[in-house]
Amino acid sequence: MDIVIIIALIAIFLPIYFATYLDRNSKLKYYIGAMTMLGVFGMYLNSGSSVFFIYAAAASAYLARPKKAVRAIIIISLVALVSAIFSPIPMPWRLWAYGPGVIFTILIGMLGVFQQEKLRTNAKLSLAQEEIEQLATVAERERIARDLHDLLGHTLSIITLKSELAGKLIDTDKQKAKQEIKDVEEISRKTLKEVRVAISGYRSRGLVAEIANTKLILSSANINFDYDVDLNLLSPLQEANLSLILREAVTNIVRHSKANKARLKILEKEKNILFEISDNGIGIIAKEGNGLKGIKERIEALGGNVEIQPKDGVNLTILLPIEEKQADLEKMLVGK
Structure with a gap:
């Protein structure tokens, strides 16, 4: 019976998990909510279901704004904690069953937020550097063109006039x-x-x-x-x-x-x-x-x-x- 429950939970979880990679825009929050609910109901069937909270927190790191991601991780952690409190598993076995899940939900989620924020910062810096280089290149081309015009324009005109005059004379x-x-x-x-x-x-x-x-x-x-x-x-x-x-x-x-x-x-x-x-x-x-x-x-x-x-x-x-x-x-x- 336990094997059937595990297979059923995994069968429900996998499509949701892969969907978080395919669509990280408007529907991402629904996928996070679905994984969280899967963790809630799954914990009454199998204590290993606390891992669904960890995946939900990890997916929260991909939310558009860091504040939303942190808020989502806090909510998921609280839901996991409440689910652990009302679990039918007696103490102290309950701590061993759900304690690591709650702790890793917070750690993995926050680590993901930090990593995503670092990637966003590096992307912004790379974009800024490219824009600066493009502007510098355009400015340098304009300066070279202006310098060459000032340097050669008048001189070449004089050379042309004197050459024509020499040909006539x-x-x-x-x-x-x-x-x-x-x-x-x-x-x-x-x-x-x-x-x-x-x-x-x-x-x-x-x-x-x-x-x-x-x-x-x-x-x-x-x-x-x-x-x-x-x-x-x-x-x-x-x-x-x-x-x-x-x-x-x-x-x-x-x-x-x-x-x-x-x-x-x-x-x-x-x-x-x-x-x-x-x-x-x-x-x-x-x-x-x-x-x-x-x-x-x-x-x-x-x-x-x-x-x-x-x-x-x-x-x-x-x-x-x-x-x-x-x-x-x-x-x-x-x-x-």
């Missing part, structure tokens, strides 16, 4: 035509120098944009961000890699650290570049996955080294060589 006044061609050459060289300077400026703004993005993301997560940086130390390749590393480090801080403060340093230290980002969180280093592995591979390729320490939070320290030859080469290119 080539047969009548070769000396003046030669002077016009010489002017075109000088203007072209000057323009080339200005373009190289402008491109160098675009390179140096990569990490600046990432730092600004970092400040917005951490602010959204209620984390205070402080930084002390000297970007003139970095080559374009170093800057590009450190921008990606900064983004990965910030993602880890938001997801794992539970910090309220973060700090970034990019300074010269003993003829090396020191890149250090730290937080005052719980000091747990996330298991090495593609992110941390990628950081180490990038820095090793640049001839540097990485150290990660759980010191009053997590401290990521990177040392890179100062690429003097690269810096000198860029100066020569700009100065030509």
